[in-house]
Amino acid sequence: MSRNNNQDLRDKLLQSARELLVSKGYRGFSLRQVARETGVSATSVYIYFENKDHLIHTLIEQSISELNERLEKVYGSLTDPEERLKGFAEAYVNYALEHPREYQIIYLASPEDMTRYPKEKFRKARRGYEFLTDTIKEAVRQDIFDEPYPRTAAYTFWAQLHGVMSVVLSKRLDTRIDQQEFIEQAISHILHGFQMRTALQQKPNI
Amino acid sequence: MSRNNNQDLRDKLLQSARELLVSKGYRGFSLRQVARETGVSATSVYIYFENKDHLIHTLIEQSISELNERLEKVYGSLTDPEERLKGFAEAYVNYALEHPREYQIIYLASPEDMTRYPKEKFRKARRGYEFLTDTIKEAVRQDIFDEPYPRTAAYTFWAQLHGVMSVVLSKRLDTRIDQQEFIEQAISHILHGFQMRTALQQKPNI
Amino acid sequence: MSRNNNQDLRDKLLQSARELLVSKGYRGFSLRQVARETGVSATSVYIYFENKDHLIHTLIEQSISELNERLEKVYGSLTDPEERLKGFAEAYVNYALEHPREYQIIYLASPEDMTRYPKEKFRKARRGYEFLTDTIKEAVRQDIFDEPYPRTAAYTFWAQLHGVMSVVLSKRLDTRIDQQEFIEQAISHILHGFQMRTALQQKPNI
Amino acid sequence: MSRNNNQDLRDKLLQSARELLVSKGYRGFSLRQVARETGVSATSVYIYFENKDHLIHTLIEQSISELNERLEKVYGSLTDPEERLKGFAEAYVNYALEHPREYQIIYLASPEDMTRYPKEKFRKARRGYEFLTDTIKEAVRQDIFDEPYPRTAAYTFWAQLHGVMSVVLSKRLDTRIDQQEFIEQAISHILHGFQMRTALQQKPNI
DNA sequence: TATGAATGAGTATTCATTCAT
DNA sequence: CATGAATGAATACTCATTCAT
Numbered sequence: 001m002s003r004n005n006n007q008d009l010r011d012k013l014l015q016s017a018r019e020l021l022v023s024k025g026y027r028g029f030s031l032r033q034v035a036r037e038t039g040v041s042a043t044s045v046y047i048y049f050e051n052k053d054h055l056i057h058t059l060i061e062q063s064i065s066e067l068n069e070r071l072e073k074v075y076g077s078l079t080d081p082e083e084r085l086k087g088f089a090e091a092y093v094n095y096a097l098e099h100p101r102e103y104q105i106i107y108l109a110s111p112e113d114m115t116r117y118p119k120e121k122f123r124k125a126r127r128g129y130e131f132l133t134d135t136i137k138e139a140v141r142q143d144i145f146d147e148p149y150p151r152t153a154a155y156t157f158w159a160q161l162h163g164v165m166s167v168v169l170s171k172r173l174d175t176r177i178d179q180q181e182f183i184e185q186a187i188s189h190i191l192h193g194f195q196m197r198t199a200l201q202q203k204p205n206i
Numbered sequence: 207m208s209r210n211n212n213q214d215l216r217d218k219l220l221q222s223a224r225e226l227l228v229s230k231g232y233r234g235f236s237l238r239q240v241a242r243e244t245g246v247s248a249t250s251v252y253i254y255f256e257n258k259d260h261l262i263h264t265l266i267e268q269s270i271s272e273l274n275e276r277l278e279k280v281y282g283s284l285t286d287p288e289e290r291l292k293g294f295a296e297a298y299v300n301y302a303l304e305h306p307r308e309y310q311i312i313y314l315a316s317p318e319d320m321t322r323y324p325k326e327k328f329r330k331a332r333r334g335y336e337f338l339t340d341t342i343k344e345a346v347r348q349d350i351f352d353e354p355y356p357r358t359a360a361y362t363f364w365a366q367l368h369g370v371m372s373v374v375l376s377k378r379l380d381t382r383i384d385q386q387e388f389i390e391q392a393i394s395h396i397l398h399g400f401q402m403r404t405a406l407q408q409k410p411n412i
Numbered sequence: 413m414s415r416n417n418n419q420d421l422r423d424k425l426l427q428s429a430r431e432l433l434v435s436k437g438y439r440g441f442s443l444r445q446v447a448r449e450t451g452v453s454a455t456s457v458y459i460y461f462e463n464k465d466h467l468i469h470t471l472i473e474q475s476i477s478e479l480n481e482r483l484e485k486v487y488g489s490l491t492d493p494e495e496r497l498k499g500f501a502e503a504y505v506n507y508a509l510e511h512p513r514e515y516q517i518i519y520l521a522s523p524e525d526m527t528r529y530p531k532e533k534f535r536k537a538r539r540g541y542e543f544l545t546d547t548i549k550e551a552v553r554q555d556i557f558d559e560p561y562p563r564t565a566a567y568t569f570w571a572q573l574h575g576v577m578s579v580v581l582s583k584r585l586d587t588r589i590d591q592q593e594f595i596e597q598a599i600s601h602i603l604h605g606f607q608m609r610t611a612l613q614q615k616p617n618i
Numbered sequence: 619m620s621r622n623n624n625q626d627l628r629d630k631l632l633q634s635a636r637e638l639l640v641s642k643g644y645r646g647f648s649l650r651q652v653a654r655e656t657g658v659s660a661t662s663v664y665i666y667f668e669n670k671d672h673l674i675h676t677l678i679e680q681s682i683s684e685l686n687e688r689l690e691k692v693y694g695s696l697t698d699p700e701e702r703l704k705g706f707a708e709a710y711v712n713y714a715l716e717h718p719r720e721y722q723i724i725y726l727a728s729p730e731d732m733t734r735y736p737k738e739k740f741r742k743a744r745r746g747y748e749f750l751t752d753t754i755k756e757a758v759r760q761d762i763f764d765e766p767y768p769r770t771a772a773y774t775f776w777a778q779l780h781g782v783m784s785v786v787l788s789k790r791l792d793t794r795i796d797q798q799e800f801i802e803q804a805i806s807h808i809l810h811g812f813q814m815r816t817a818l819q820q821k822p823n824i
Numbered sequence: 825t826a827t828g829a830a831t832g833a834g835t836a837t838t839c840a841t842t843c844a845t
Numbered sequence: 846c847a848t849g850a851a852t853g854a855a856t857a858c859t860c861a862t863t864c865a866t
Contacts, residue, residue, distance in 0.1 A: 006846080026233050030839060041848045042840090052840065107376075126380065149391065152383050155373065156392045163369020167361065170313075174332065177358050185355065186362045193399025212829080236856060247831045249859085258857065418850080439644055442835060453852045455838090464836065519788075538792065561803065564795050567785065568804045575781020579773065582725075586744065589770050597767065598774045605811025624825080648860060659827050660861090670861065 010048045012038050014062070017055055022101035026108065031055070056108075063102040064125045067095050075131045081139035085194065088132060089161060089187045096165040104169055107162070129154050136194075145194055153194070160190045216254045218244050220268070223261055228307040232314060237261070262314075269308040270331045273301050281337045287345035291400065294338060295367060295393045302371040303389075310375055313368065335360050342400075351400055359400070366396045422460045424450050426474070429467055434513040438520060443467070468520075475514040476537045479507050487543045493551035497606065500544060501573060501599045508577040509595075516581055519574065541566050548606075557606055565606070572602045628666045630656050632680070635673055640719035644726065649673070674726075681720040682743045685713050693749045699757035703812065706750060707779060707805045714783040722787055725780065747772050754812075763812055771812070778808045 016037040021029045031052055035042040049055040074087035096103040106125075132154035139145040147153040164186040167173055173182060222243040227235045237258055241248040255261040280293035302309040312331075338360035345351040353359040370392040373379055379388060428449040433441050443464050447454040461467040486499035508515040518537075544566035551557040559565040576598040579585055585594060634655040639647045649670050653660040667673040692705035714721040724743075750772035757763040765771040782804040785791055791800060 009846095026231070031841090032839065043842090043848055044846080046841075047846065129380070149383075149387065151380065152388050152391050153395075155380060155383055155388060156370070156395050159369040159373040159392060160366040160396065161369065163365040163367065163372060164362070166313075166369060166372065167365040174335070174357065174361060177355075177361055181355065182358050182361060185358050186365060189359075189362050189399040190366065190395075191399075193395040193397075215829090237858085238856065248857090249831055249833095250829075252858075253829060421850090437644070443837090444835070454836090455852055455854095456850075458837075459850060519784075541792070561795075561799065563792065564800050564803050565807075567792060567795055567800060568782070568807055571781040571785040571804060572778040572808065573781065575777040575779065575784065576774070578781060578784065579777040586747070586769065586773060589767075589773055593767065594770050594773060597770050598777060601771075601774055601811035602778065602807075603811075605807040605809075627825095649862090650860065661827055661829095661863090662825085664862080665825065 006048075009038075009040065009044070013040070013045060013048060013055070014059060017059055018101050018105065021056070021059065021108070022104050056105075059105050060108065061124065063099070063106045064128075066099070066102060067092070067106065068125075068128045068131075070095050071128050071131050075135070081135050081142060081144055082191075082195070084135045085132075085139070085157070086187075086191055088135070088157075089191065092158075092161050093165060093183055093187065096169065100169050103165065107166070129158065132157055139194075147194075157190065157194070160186075160193075164190075215244075215246065215250070219246070219251060219254060219261070220265060224265055224307045224311065227262070227265065227314065228310045235262075265308075265311050266314070267330070269305070269312045270334075272305070272308060273298070273312065274331075274334045276301050277334050277337050281341070287341050287348060287350055288397075288401070290341045291338075291345070291363070292393075292397055294341070294363075295397065298364075298367050299371060299389055299393065302375065306375050309371065313372070335364065338363055345400075353400075363396065363400070366392075366399075370396075421450070421452065421456070425452070425457060425460055425467070426471060429471055430513045430517065433468070433471065433520065434516045441468075471517050472520070473536070475511070475518045476540075478511070478514060479504070479518065480537075480540045482507050483540050483543050487547070493547050493554060493556055494603075494607070496547045497544075497551070497569070498599075498603055500547070500569075501603060504570075504573050505577060505595055505599065508581060512581050515577065519578070541570065544569055551606075559606075569602065569606070572605075573599075576602075624666075627656075627658065627662075631658070631663060631666060631673070632677060635677055636719050636723065639674070639677065639726070640722050677723050678726065679742065681717075681724045682746075684717070684720065685710070685724065686743075686746045686749075688713050689746050689749050693753070699753050699760060699762055700809075700813070702753045703750075703757070703775070704805075704809055706753070706775075707809065710776075710779050711783060711801055711805065714787065718787050721783065725784070747776065750775055757812075765812075775808065775812070778804075778811075782808075 013034060017029070017034045020033050020037060024033070031045050032042045034055070035045050045055070049058065070091045071088055074084060074091045078084045078087050129151070133151045136145060136147055136150040136153050136157075140147050140150060145153075164183065168179060168183065173179060219240060223235075223240045226239050226243060230239070237251050238248045240261070241251050251261070255264065276297040277294055280290060280297045284290045284293050335357070339357045342351060342353055342356040342359050342363075346353050346356060351359075370389065374385060374389065379385060425446060429441075429446045432445050432449060436445070443457050444454045446467070447457050457467070461470065482503040483500055486496060486503045490496045490499050541563070545563045548557060548559055548562040548565050548569075552559050552562060557565075576595065580591060580595065585591060631652060635647070635652045638651050638655060642651070649663050650660045652673070653663050663673070667676065688709040689706055692702060692709045696702045696705050747769070751769045754763060754765055754768040754771050754775075758765050758768060763771075782801065786797060786801065791797060
């Protein structure tokens, strides 16, 4: 019971933190604000989190886990490499659209900033890349793609998607452009960028 | 002479600000820090910049202008759409690599955050997109690309590149991946993503 | 015990604030000064008062309450309107003389300045006027005074007294004038100003 | 010519200062503000005024002079003591109503605050009291009033008027009270307070 | 006469964190 | 588990004033 309550408060704190972190930005974020929002004393936050960075780190980890879970689901439900890749792209985009706060938190702090916390935790984030790398490797094995460095390609894929969602969520998109259309076009471009490398290189051979 | 001195200090302040803004992030950035770093009283900053936002805005504007100039140079020196597009990508990437601080500043603040400064200035940033849009339109005219929405495609292109350089500069890249290789691969993917859309759609026709 | 300590510090802060507010004026008054004077960190003030205005407002309210209490006591202990009025004048003057700081604080900020705090609280100040108005009304009923607008007359009475004490406390009085004598004369004038209006108008009738 | 220009700028500065001083209050008042408002550099103010206090002092002196002039005019145009006193009251009130800013400036700083400037200048302010004292003395001589201490009575008169106008200008008047009515009543009370003292004391004699 | 540059001091306020309870 | 008290450090910004030009 008490366990439950504690967990509750911890979760409430994380929830408030999430909201503040993205709504008010890194600048407007403070433990005091989090405590105030949660209706608890500022000191109480320290019962659940060592310090500010620890709280933020927890937030980042949670978001990364959730995103990874989505990618894992795709990985488990599809087998064709091309379909999987498309599935990854869609899962990624949907997560960003459905949980913009959480998504943005993932990219909030770079490893550099997080001096106070172990880099080891950042490794965990790489699980998502493994699904991607694995899929690309499989595609190469099946002669669908021609990627000499699958891991590099996986990072490429991820980076391109990130760029797209980053532009969308930071509201930097030209008002004359339809968001939905933009995302679809982008995914289409990115996927075809992979497929076609093979085609391109075959072209001259013909 | 005195002119020179004044300009000097202003520039020095901007320089310090640039460094702090990216190294310490939006959080650790403060006018006092800038002043301290420049070896000048905190008050002096206000002689050259109305307030914090004004200083930051100047920084952003400078960076955007410089990047745009580079793109313009490419636009002026190349005529073939595909080559131009490649040139844009390379210019973009090179700017980001040569001036990582300036590059990151461009994406530091979203229009949302900059409440104190005119949105009109953000429009200026769009000049780069015009070069891109123009080039893609030309490619479509020459039947090289098949893009129904050139402007959307331009944003797509830009967003992908941004994602790539963002990953590079925030040091999020897996240590086992060679940065140079990663960037080249990424550019290659992005460019081919454009070219091949035509090829793809022709494929079934064969 | 701890209760006591807290209340103690709060009171000490209010005390220092009172002194500074009147001695240095609205200008020289600052929370930091208050803290310094109280021998406490500047931040500590914010534990007891939301902000500067809140502290000042508390000060004003306290003074008004105390003055009103004195008037109420007079109201309760005397019944004859003329004697009551004289009692009011004396109570008012004595309060100003005994608690010059508190008295001056009452008139420090006009409703205009206090933008951050509810006007509703200013209404509280009017309780004193009610005693006056009531007394004048009673005098009119008893045919002692001939005041067509008792409320207006109450404000008149109050304003005249305020002018007198204001001159005394701001040390604007000519050095050749005895303060005690000045106050007595003034009260006498003010009271007779009320009584005599009736007399004056009766005169011609004779 | 240049003389003229200089005088112009000095006057403009005083004008801006007057406006700021009362509109924004003592707190919002600053030399920089004055300079800004006048469209001149902050440093320029120091050409015409030694420092902030000197500027403010000049303002106070000017206002006092103007008020005294009005009283002097009344003194010169009326001879009957009672009429003169009434004339003084009306002149005083009218000046406060027509030039609220200037009027309030007179009472802005008490001698205590003006540490940086000679008390001697405050003596000048007393000229107004002399007209009053003189008039009361004359009334006593003509057996109209019975004031043992004419100078004290003069200060009494002045203080009451000040209280009245102070309440009006600081907007402390109850909204249900008509300002015009209030002022008239107040003047009437104050004047009768003088007249009637004689009457009162005669009364018992009858 | 007028100004731009520069500064030290000061202001309100917020924050992360510690400590005793 | 939870909190109130307390603080040192920091921040943006404003100001009065001086100085060299």
